[in-house]
Amino acid sequence: MNARSRLSTVWLTVVGASVLLFLCLPVLIVAPMSFSSAQSLEFPPPSLSLRWYENLLGNPIWIDAGKNSLMLATLSSSAAIVLGTLAAYVLVRGNFPGRHLLEANFMAPMIVPSIITAVALYIFFARIGLLGSFTGLVLGHTILAVPYVVLIMQAAIRSFDIRIEQVAATLGASQRQILTMVVLPNLAPSAAAAWIFTFVMSFDEVVVTLFISGTTTTIPKRMFSELMLQVNPTITAVATLLIAFNLVALAGLLLLTRRRGFPGGMG
Amino acid sequence: MTEETRDQKDAMTPATLALEAASGRPQAPARRQGRVRWDLVLLIAPLLILVVAIFDVPLLNTLYWSTVDDAGNPTTEHFREFAESSAYMRIIWRTLVIALEVTAITAVAGYALAYWITKLGRRLRMVMLGLVVTTFWVSILVRTYAWIVILGNAGLVNRTLMDLGLISKPVQFLYNELGILIGMVNVLLPFLVLPLYAAMVRLDERLLQVAETLGASRLRIFWQVFFPLTVPTLAASCILIFILSLGFYITPAVLGGGKVPLVANMMDLLINRFARWEIAAVVSVVLMAVTLSLYAIYQWIRERSA
Numbered sequence: 001m002n003a004r005s006r007l008s009t010v011w012l013t014v015v016g017a018s019v020l021l022f023l024c025l026p027v028l029i030v031a032p033m034s035f036s037s038a039q040s041l042e043f044p045p046p047s048l049s050l051r052w053y054e055n056l057l058g059n060p061i062w063i064d065a066g067k068n069s070l071m072l073a074t075l076s077s078s079a080a081i082v083l084g085t086l087a088a089y090v091l092v093r094g095n096f097p098g099r100h101l102l103e104a105n106f107m108a109p110m111i112v113p114s115i116i117t118a119v120a121l122y123i124f125f126a127r128i129g130l131l132g133s134f135t136g137l138v139l140g141h142t143i144l145a146v147p148y149v150v151l152i153m154q155a156a157i158r159s160f161d162i163r164i165e166q167v168a169a170t171l172g173a174s175q176r177q178i179l180t181m182v183v184l185p186n187l188a189p190s191a192a193a194a195w196i197f198t199f200v201m202s203f204d205e206v207v208v209t210l211f212i213s214g215t216t217t218t219i220p221k222r223m224f225s226e227l228m229l230q231v232n233p234t235i236t237a238v239a240t241l242l243i244a245f246n247l248v249a250l251a252g253l254l255l256l257t258r259r260r261g262f263p264g265g266m267g
Numbered sequence: 268m269t270e271e272t273r274d275q276k277d278a279m280t281p282a283t284l285a286l287e288a289a290s291g292r293p294q295a296p297a298r299r300q301g302r303v304r305w306d307l308v309l310l311i312a313p314l315l316i317l318v319v320a321i322f323d324v325p326l327l328n329t330l331y332w333s334t335v336d337d338a339g340n341p342t343t344e345h346f347r348e349f350a351e352s353s354a355y356m357r358i359i360w361r362t363l364v365i366a367l368e369v370t371a372i373t374a375v376a377g378y379a380l381a382y383w384i385t386k387l388g389r390r391l392r393m394v395m396l397g398l399v400v401t402t403f404w405v406s407i408l409v410r411t412y413a414w415i416v417i418l419g420n421a422g423l424v425n426r427t428l429m430d431l432g433l434i435s436k437p438v439q440f441l442y443n444e445l446g447i448l449i450g451m452v453n454v455l456l457p458f459l460v461l462p463l464y465a466a467m468v469r470l471d472e473r474l475l476q477v478a479e480t481l482g483a484s485r486l487r488i489f490w491q492v493f494f495p496l497t498v499p500t501l502a503a504s505c506i507l508i509f510i511l512s513l514g515f516y517i518t519p520a521v522l523g524g525g526k527v528p529l530v531a532n533m534m535d536l537l538i539n540r541f542a543r544w545e546i547a548a549v550v551s552v553v554l555m556a557v558t559l560s561l562y563a564i565y566q567w568i569r570e571r572s573a
Contacts (some may be wrong), residue, residue: 016383
């Protein structure tokens with residue numbers, strides 16, 4: 001290696017590492033700040049305390065928002081998993097005309113910017129009287145989760161050997177038996193991974209929620225409106241808890257998919 | 268079940284999930300020949316009904332709102348009002364400019380990061396990719412909020428710069444265009460880095476070895492062999508980032524402090540403050556048309572390079 005190429009290697013390392021630091025900085029900085037004793041957002045914190053966590057957990061508005069978020073994420077991701085898995089199975093095995101059109105339609109909520117979905121649901125829900133209702137919120141979040149479920153479950157079903165289903169059929173299993181006794185049990189790990197994925201997405205969703213939730217508060221909605229008013233260190237505690245929550249979910253997802261090794265699927 | 272099918276079944280690592288999420292496109296469908304199984308089609312009905320009722324119909328309803336007047340007669344008046352208003356046009360223009368800036372910065376920074384990661388040892392590579400995927404998992408709101416902590420007047424960056432004596436008063440990073448750029452690039456980087464990394468690793472090493480054997484310098488190998496081979500993925504990712512930038516709501520609202528409204532924030536105001544649903548519907552239709560056209564180009568590039 002000559003001097004010039006060594007120099008370019010050094011440059012690449014400096015630039016690459018800086019970009020990575022820039023990417024990770026927000027995640028790294030929030031957690032220490034949440035244990036600060038100071039009222040202002042000083043870094044490094046002058047001394048440590050749990051006051052912002054006490055503040056947070058002692059506030060019924062945040063507790064209520066947390067309950068709503070959990071309920072909303074549970075209902076919407078469960079609904080999306082059930083409907084999405086059945087649909088994914090049909091899309092992969094069904095072989096009927098118009099299949100690609102249906103698939104594109106199911107993927108659309110992922111491609112359409114969420115602000116457009118938010119405005120569309122606002123106007124539509126206002127017309128049919130679902131605006132501000134919890135039902136409307138669950139329906140909206142379910143729609144946002146559908147593309148990811150269909151995507152993940154289609155991949156899982158596609159890699160499930162169709163000959164196993166054919167053997168079951170040869171042995172006299174009905175279509176219903178094949179589905180409930182052969183296919184679905186084998187899809188359980190992927191379904192669990194998809195459920196975690198959509199749960200986290202719903203738990204973090206802001207834009208559609210802001211438009212259609214009315215007076216119902218969720219954690220990200222509450223956080224967003226507090227941010228717009230003033231910078232309050234309690235938010236730092238919320239943010240830290242959200243990071244921890246997302247990382248635990250990521251770990252759960254890794255456990256479910258660990259056989260292939262971590263980023264191995266990317267190579 | 269054979270070991271192989273089991274491996275395939277569990278191939279959905281977070282990285283592939285993130286990749287697929289980022290690419291917005293399912294794997295190429297495996298065509299199977301055989302009879303149509305109508306018994307299965309019934310199973311798809313519940314989801315189809317839900318998506319039609321809660322997604323397709325609302326979007327069509329938006330289109331309807333943009334094209335009728337109060338009495339329900341067809342009109343182009345709303346589109347005309349939108350096109351003739353310099354206030355709307357200024358916001359549209361600024362959104363386009365910011366989206367372009369974000370795309371350019373993300374492309375350069377993300378390319379460097381992805382390239383650097385491919386040069387690392389196997390173990391370190393996993394760690395770095397793990398970090399990228401981790402940030403991808405943290406909510407946009409949290410990451411946006413963190414910049415207030417980092418870039419605020421008493422924040423980490425300003426304090427460090429002042430302690431070093433480089434500046435005498437805090438630099439205004441937030442509540443302006445700079446703050447929006449920083450926040451958006453930060454959120455969008457993984458959407459470029461992950462697919463680009465995958466493309467770089469997939470590249471046939473032998474091409475580079477041939478160039479080396481033929482005596483090309485490292486710089487020349489990079490610019491004449493390596494880089495051109497990654498251009499399709501780079502272009503596709505840039506289009507994706509541009510599309511995502513156009514619809515950004517949270518980051519401009521929080522880091523722009525309401526002073527630099529983009530299209531999405533304008534739609535929020537039109538709905539929630541001014542109750543001008545018909546103009547919000549017009550903006551939706553325009554944004555939708557732009558997004559779908561760009562998405563078609565994105566798919567075209569991906570299919571061509573696949």
